[in-house]
Amino acid sequence: MELINKNEIGKKLSGRLLLNKTMKYIFLLCTLVGLVVLATLLIDTIIDGWSYLSAEFFTNFSSSRPDNAGIRGALIGTLWLMATTAPIAIILSVGTALYLEEYAPKNKITDFIKINISNLAGVPSVVFGLLGLTLFVRMAGLGNSVLAAALTMSLMILPVIVVASQEAIRSVPSSIREASIGMGATKWQTITRVILPASLPGIITGIILALSRAIGETAPLVVIGIPTILLFTPTSVFDTFSALPMQIFSWVKMPNPEFQSITAAAILVLLFILFLMNSVAIYIRNKYSKRF
Amino acid sequence: MSDYNIREMIDNKKGRRSTVFIEKMVPIILLVITSVSVLTTIGILVTLLSETVMFFTRVSPIEFLTSTEWSAFSSDPQWGIFALIMGTLKITVIAVAFAVPIGLGAAIYLSEYASDRVRRVIKPILEILAGIPTVVYGFFALTFVTPLIRSIWPEVNLFNAISPGLVVGVMIIPMIASLSEDAMSSVPNSMREGALGLGSTRLETVFKVVLPAAVSGIMASIVLAVSRAIGETMIVSIAAGSTPNASLNIMESLQTMTGFIVQVASGDATYGSDVYFSLYAVGMTLFVFTLLMNVIAQWFSRKFREEY
Numbered sequence: 001m002e003l004i005n006k007n008e009i010g011k012k013l014s015g016r017l018l019l020n021k022t023m024k025y026i027f028l029l030c031t032l033v034g035l036v037v038l039a040t041l042l043i044d045t046i047i048d049g050w051s052y053l054s055a056e057f058f059t060n061f062s063s064s065r066p067d068n069a070g071i072r073g074a075l076i077g078t079l080w081l082m083a084t085t086a087p088i089a090i091i092l093s094v095g096t097a098l099y100l101e102e103y104a105p106k107n108k109i110t111d112f113i114k115i116n117i118s119n120l121a122g123v124p125s126v127v128f129g130l131l132g133l134t135l136f137v138r139m140a141g142l143g144n145s146v147l148a149a150a151l152t153m154s155l156m157i158l159p160v161i162v163v164a165s166q167e168a169i170r171s172v173p174s175s176i177r178e179a180s181i182g183m184g185a186t187k188w189q190t191i192t193r194v195i196l197p198a199s200l201p202g203i204i205t206g207i208i209l210a211l212s213r214a215i216g217e218t219a220p221l222v223v224i225g226i227p228t229i230l231l232f233t234p235t236s237v238f239d240t241f242s243a244l245p246m247q248i249f250s251w252v253k254m255p256n257p258e259f260q261s262i263t264a265a266a267i268l269v270l271l272f273i274l275f276l277m278n279s280v281a282i283y284i285r286n287k288y289s290k291r292f
Numbered sequence: 293m294s295d296y297n298i299r300e301m302i303d304n305k306k307g308r309r310s311t312v313f314i315e316k317m318v319p320i321i322l323l324v325i326t327s328v329s330v331l332t333t334i335g336i337l338v339t340l341l342s343e344t345v346m347f348f349t350r351v352s353p354i355e356f357l358t359s360t361e362w363s364a365f366s367s368d369p370q371w372g373i374f375a376l377i378m379g380t381l382k383i384t385v386i387a388v389a390f391a392v393p394i395g396l397g398a399a400i401y402l403s404e405y406a407s408d409r410v411r412r413v414i415k416p417i418l419e420i421l422a423g424i425p426t427v428v429y430g431f432f433a434l435t436f437v438t439p440l441i442r443s444i445w446p447e448v449n450l451f452n453a454i455s456p457g458l459v460v461g462v463m464i465i466p467m468i469a470s471l472s473e474d475a476m477s478s479v480p481n482s483m484r485e486g487a488l489g490l491g492s493t494r495l496e497t498v499f500k501v502v503l504p505a506a507v508s509g510i511m512a513s514i515v516l517a518v519s520r521a522i523g524e525t526m527i528v529s530i531a532a533g534s535t536p537n538a539s540l541n542i543m544e545s546l547q548t549m550t551g552f553i554v555q556v557a558s559g560d561a562t563y564g565s566d567v568y569f570s571l572y573a574v575g576m577t578l579f580v581f582t583l584l585m586n587v588i589a590q591w592f593s594r595k596f597r598e599e600y
Contacts, residue, residue, distance in 0.1 A: 124523025216425025
């Protein structure tokens with residue numbers, strides 16, 4: 001007597017197996033959609049903008065005549081913005097992460113701060129722009145300066161760095177902490193000489209990723225009132241400035257079709273900076289992240 | 293040999309005033325720094341609320357909530373927020389309808405079918421997709437996607453809801469894919485093995501075991517993506533145009549809440565005018581919408597954490 005009728009089972013199973021296989025390829029297709037769009041976006045932009053990337057493009061200021069238009073002001077403005085945003089954001093968010101992980105008592109207030117930070121992460125960037133406009137531009141009287149924009153951007157990227165730093169600090173095993181305390185080090189000595197060095201790769205990765213988000217962010221700058229056409233570069237943090245995404249945003253709206261190619265060229269520069277920052281972050285994560 | 297004995301050395305070290313001072317001050321300084329994040333939230337609430345109240349002393353809240361027309365710049369301005377909400381919803385619905393199946397499909401592939409090597413290659417590429425500035429996506433929508441759609445479907449306007457909606461969808465795909473993948477990967481393997489051992493195919497395991505087990509994590513990722521789509525600004529202000537309307541037509545130009553804020557801010561709304569204050573009323577509405585979404589998402593992910 002045959003216990004298993006192979007034909008019968010094969011018949012019943014083949015449909016299910018076929019469905020499994022088809023759906024596998026459909027799921028693969030879904031995964032590829034993102035990659036295809038990314039490739040299309042890059043290729044389309046490169047075809048459009050590549051030939052406009054000349055030396056003059058980097059040394060000329062913005063202009064209403066496409067032949068003379070360049071990104072000097074925007075590029076230098078972006079560097080100023082980053083150089084000002086980075087220290088403010090780093091102090092605020094690494095300090096917050098250290099407090100939450102090392103000092104904060106386990107109580108309702110700490111829970112409230114944590115929930116508050118994750119809510120801040122979900123606030124649209126344009127709302128941060130409104131906050132910056134009221135608080136820094138008008139009330140503090142900073143105008144549309146580098147500092148006002150940097151303060152706004154710092155608050156916006158704060159949650160990203162805090163979460164990344166918290167994870168990095170948390171991944172330092174407590175045995176190392178205990179060893180340091182046991183050797184007679186104080187809490188602050190343990191933090192600065194043991195915990196921070198050990199968690200630095202994670203923290204730096206978080207900072208770079210957050211800054212690369214800030215570089216591409218346009219909405220808060222528009223709301224703060226950062227000008228798009230400027231024929232000078234800032235000399236202090238109280239000067240006004242322009243930034244690459246602002247430059248792109250103003251060129252997108254130009255009716256002259258030649259500006260489409262110039263916009264594409266500026267986008268290539270912006271994307272190049274972002275890819276560079278991202279690869280540095282990935283490099284640091286792979287090379288320096290220690291496993292305990 | 294030193295003349296000190298150990299006890300004295302310890303006492304000397306401990307007694308140093310600077311060390312004691314630092315140990316006492318650091319927690320206080322860090323607490324002050326931490327309070328900045330709370331002050332930011334309070335700042336957002338206070339500025340939005342106070343200016344919104346100013347707006348409602350000039351415009352009746354009833355008109356704001358019930359009128360279906362928004363024309364802030366005309367000589368006889370209409371303030372019906374519904375027109376802007378409708379614009380936002382049109383974009384969000386298109387984006388979510390596009391991104392949820394594709395994002396979930398990608399998450400299923402990455403967590404259930406893909407080999408470790410494939411996953412290690414694809415995940416960073418999806419991260420790049422998430423890091424592309426939205427102004428770049430806006431340019432892409434206007435100069436590539438819109439012409440493409442119009443070549444297939446000529447009645448569509450230059451500014452429409454479809455093209456920015458799809459591109460916002462592309463923007464939120466990585467978010468859905470990566471958060472859902474995390475939720476699905478944390479379903480214990482023993483559950484999968486149980487299903488496979490009983491003779492299910494991989495697909496049946498996914499739909500009958502993994503997805504139900506990860507449902508709250510997946511829901512949280514979708515709700516967060518909706519929140520992101522509602523708050524997205526540059527794509528819609530570049531590719532959706534600037535004509536607020538409350539219709540369901542997705543082929544014509546529209547304006548979202550974020551788009552209106554950018555339009556007012558990039559032109560010169562004189563400080564203190566009705567239009568200036570409307571900026572905050574719209575900002576407040578937007579804030580309430582996204583806050584609601586974030587709270588719902590947190591509720592979902594808390595449920596998910598309790599499961600295992």
